[in-house]
Amino acid sequence: MTRLWTKPFIMLTAGMLFLGTGFYLLLPTLPLYIKQLGGNDAMIGLVAGIFTLAAVVFRLFVGGLLDRYGRRPFMLLGLLLFGISIYAYEWAGGIAVLIALRIVHGAGWAFSTTAIGTSITDVVPEKRRGEGMGWYGVSMTVSMAIGPMLGTWIIMNYSFSHMFGIAAAFSAMALALAFAAKIPFQPHANKGSISLIEKSLLPVMAGLFFLAVSYGGITAFMPIFADTIAVNPGFFFLVYAVSLTVIRPVAGKLSDRYGETAIIIPSLIITFLALIVVSQAGNMAGVAVSAVLYGIGFGSAQPAFQSVALKLAPPDRKGVANASFFTAFDLGIGLGSIALGSLSLYIGYQGVFAASAVSVACSLVIFVSTVRKARSRTPAKTG
Template sequence: MERLWTKSFIGLTLAMFFLGLGFYLLLPTLPLYIKDLNIGESELGLIIGVFTLSAVVVRPVIGGLLDRFGRRFFIVAGLILFAIAMFLYNYVTGIFLLFLLRLLHGGGWAISTTSIGTSITDVIPSLRRSEGMGWYGMSMSISMALGPIIGVWLVNSYSFRHLIALASCLSVVAILIALATKVPAIRSDNKRKMVFFDKSVLSISVAIFFLALTYGGITTFLPLFAASIQVNAGTFFLVYAIALTLTRPVAGRLADRYSEGSIIIPSIILTIIALLILSLSDGLLGVMASAILYGIGFGSAQPTLQSAILDLVSPAKKGIANASFFTAMDLGIGLGSILLGFISQFFGFSALFATCAGSGIIALLIFTGFVRRTLLYRKEEHNSNIDQSR
């Protein structure tokens, strides 16, 4: 079996971890900082949302550029842009400058995550892709679990400037690791027309969008819901992170051995069940059960879907495929938070999480109806090509 844990794989995974840790230090604490600048709540949503908007606009363009010109330049450039933006939070004094900074920061995040995410698929053996994506995805999962805890502690115990200093240092560490990591010099024929989207990934991107919408509902409204039933929201996210961490490598191996669909379908079903349980919960037991099932379900589906989307395009379009995956995730999380906010306001949390379950059902129907058969055909075709080459 081909080797997975190469220096390139470890380096890219560590770079993503430090990048993600810096990002998740800032994510839960930025609203507090914005309020300290005397910016109103109506503008707060705009400032938070423009980051996602910037990323959504940049990702498809970067996907095409990655396929044309290779990965390394964009990895380093994106990380540097991200680090500069992080450092500049120290000098923001008003809403206009903060708006521009969020645009810059979102662009740096989009460039770095898309280019690292594409490069990691170059160094993972094709027969171990889902397993590799599972281990790689844990770098973001762990940073997602640790970042908010450390960030809130820093702001409460010290100051926002201390948080920015640490986040900036973590970004620099990511840059240094990326510079020391060798990545394959992969680029397409410059004579070909540059493309930024492939229609073969449209169906799976829509499925990813509806699945990501459920995650937007969890991250945005679970803390408020937990407070309303007197449950510590940190308990949910801790249990979720543990379940996700234990599940991802196993799910990846099973997907490589059998098929992506054999993991994605039951994973989405578990996600739906978790959300339905949450919609009916009124105490700690229901929240814990939901966290376990959501960690297993969403945690297994997300990296396997990223692996699957790569099977739908030619190797020369990995950048486009990864950009489509991240764009669908960003849109699902961002738009989901906005749309679900209205449902929460008028119908309550139970209806909100039931709606998230409905979104998961849509993702399941799209995947089983439009994506699974194509994936099976591509896998059979790939195995046939391997047999012929022997």
């Protein structure tokens, strides 16, 4: 069966759109809420970091659980935790309680995104996996584009209370869609210990990690850098999101037809060039060009890396494979932001983007030298 747009695929993709929008509502607004609670810049960094750390830790465990007990229980639990924790932010009252809620929120994010992503791979036909993952990725891209703008508009015109309530409502819609979706699953026969990492994917994880470092640099420092050259900080991300939305379905189809290598190598080169361009940018035109190139390059490479990961991993270990994939991605963003932040004190923002380009070059070297060879040794699957 090669039909892509099945009812479960549409419901899960729409659910991810609602979940992502609820998540991105908080991205520009939570720092302001922390300030309102009396927190300083260090507290803002801590609250942001504890969420990522919690997501990484819980993601390590959820992959094996998905393979053994099914996707549905952890998807619903994750969405429930996600929505409750967001709604409870209103009653935090202090930074310590907010940090505790961020841990719960991170756990909900890890459970829900890993379970939904794995369920998507269950319902997408193998021969159209690249295209399916591309369209699925669009749901996060669209939420990334509208969430921050909507969140900012809500707190400017209403209140934090309204914003938390609306974010929780988006989570509830995602929960309803996930509950209604019928997801095929064949339980594990093996009852041994649960794996935390799919070892066959270590080269893929390393390549993805260095690619994600660049994304950490872009998300952390592009808003500040854009402001220094009198460019609206949201301009880069708007152009980037549009480019990403356009390219992902196209790149997915090309990946299915010509293979992931034909997509990943040129995409990493384009991502490298995007970062070189922005490291030299001094006006809106330079920022626009870099945003288009980064959207095309990063937007094509990330789902192709995931497709490679799913092909290299055993069929009954999709949960662990997806958890390993997203763990590498989260670590790249988190550790990359920290490392590049330290470097920025010495090399400036443009130097940070040049360093990010070097990280993408490392990703390219790793893919060519290890991942591509491992992929070529993997026998083609029938189905």
